[in-house]
Amino acid sequence: MDKKTREEVMKEQQAELDAIVKETRAAFAGAYADQLAQLQGLSDSELSALVPDVTAHAVYSQLMEVVKRASANNLGVAELKQRIQALGSSALAIAKRIGLA
Amino acid sequence: MRRFEVLAILSVAALYACATTPKQTVELSATVGRDIEAVHVAHIALVKRYFARMDADVNGFVNETYRPYAIDRTMKAFHLVEKIVHPPEPLDAVDEMGLFVDTITRDIEGYRQELLQPIHAQRDKVLTSLEDAYRQIQDGNSIVTGHLASLVAVQDAQDAALSKAGLQGLREKLVDSTALASERLSQLTQKAEFARGKEDEIVKKIEEVKKAAAAFGK
Numbered sequence: 495m496d497k498k499t500r501e502e503v504m505k506e507q508q509a510e511l512d513a514i515v516k517e518t519r520a521a522f523a524g525a526y527a528d529q530l531a532q533l534q535g536l537s538d539s540e541l542s543a544l545v546p547d548v549t550a551h552a553v554y555s556q557l558m559e560v561v562k563r564a565s566a567n568n569l570g571v572a573e574l575k576q577r578i579q580a581l582g583s584s585a586l587a588i589a590k591r592i593g594l595a
Numbered sequence: 596m597r598r599f600e601v602l603a604i605l606s607v608a609a610l611y612a613c614a615t616t617p618k619q620t621v622e623l624s625a626t627v628g629r630d631i632e633a634v635h636v637a638h639i640a641l642v643k644r645y646f647a648r649m650d651a652d653v654n655g656f657v658n659e660t661y662r663p664y665a666i667d668r669t670m671k672a673f674h675l676v677e678k679i680v681h682p683p684e685p686l687d688a689v690d691e692m693g694l695f696v697d698t699i700t701r702d703i704e705g706y707r708q709e710l711l712q713p714i715h716a717q718r719d720k721v722l723t724s725l726e727d728a729y730r731q732i733q734d735g736n737s738i739v740t741g742h743l744a745s746l747v748a749v750q751d752a753q754d755a756a757l758s759k760a761g762l763q764g765l766r767e768k769l770v771d772s773t774a775l776a777s778e779r780l781s782q783l784t785q786k787a788e789f790a791r792g793k794e795d796e797i798v799k800k801i802e803e804v805k806k807a808a809a810a811f812g813k
Binding site: 498504508510514517519521522529530533534535536544548551554557561562565566568571 | 652685691745
């Protein structure tokens, strides 16, 4: 009978070790079930409590869009001095008609 | 001409005569924004610290409980000592030891990652939701701050225009004025924008406004 090669023996040893490791994992999970349960992270309710329940992004977007438009309008009004001057020619005609100028 | 400018300025003031916005509102809103950011930073730091503690718990458990358990049980089940002394042909003791160390190290680190993965997923979820929430709140606050600044800009323009016309403090008087007078002035502004060629119609309105302006001056 031919002798096994080094690679063949290494493969057998590795397979034996892998099987042992698998069994060890299972045995450990049973022996330390309580401790493992405590390390599982947060429960669903705990996680929900940490996640802020803020207003939906869509609602924010709609509100912000409206306010941004209003702000733009306000800034337009702030430049109304120029608009008043633009009204000057008509205003001058009216003022002359009613004796204001 | 000067009297018409006064009327025009009055009409502008009338458009926004119903509110006053002190500059401090902008500062207050900006301050709130900065403080929200400070709370944001602290909140994120707290969450990271909390999850880091959970990481440490897992690492401690793996290092102090699983690793010795796995090494001991695997060594015995694999008969490592015997195999080091009498390794199967053609392997030697170093081959057996290397195989064992590689396998047990891979197993321990794999187990560590299995336990940490759900915690990291929860951490990422919480951090993402917090970042999204704070970003949304900050964006909203920035928009409000900008809007308040725009109100102040309108007010400043009114004040500058009224001051130029020698009517300092008129805006404050307008705040207390009647809605009827404001409405008339507003109508004049709209009419004035389309005034070219309609002077006769506007003249009548001007007369009405003159009466209203006289009332404001009192």
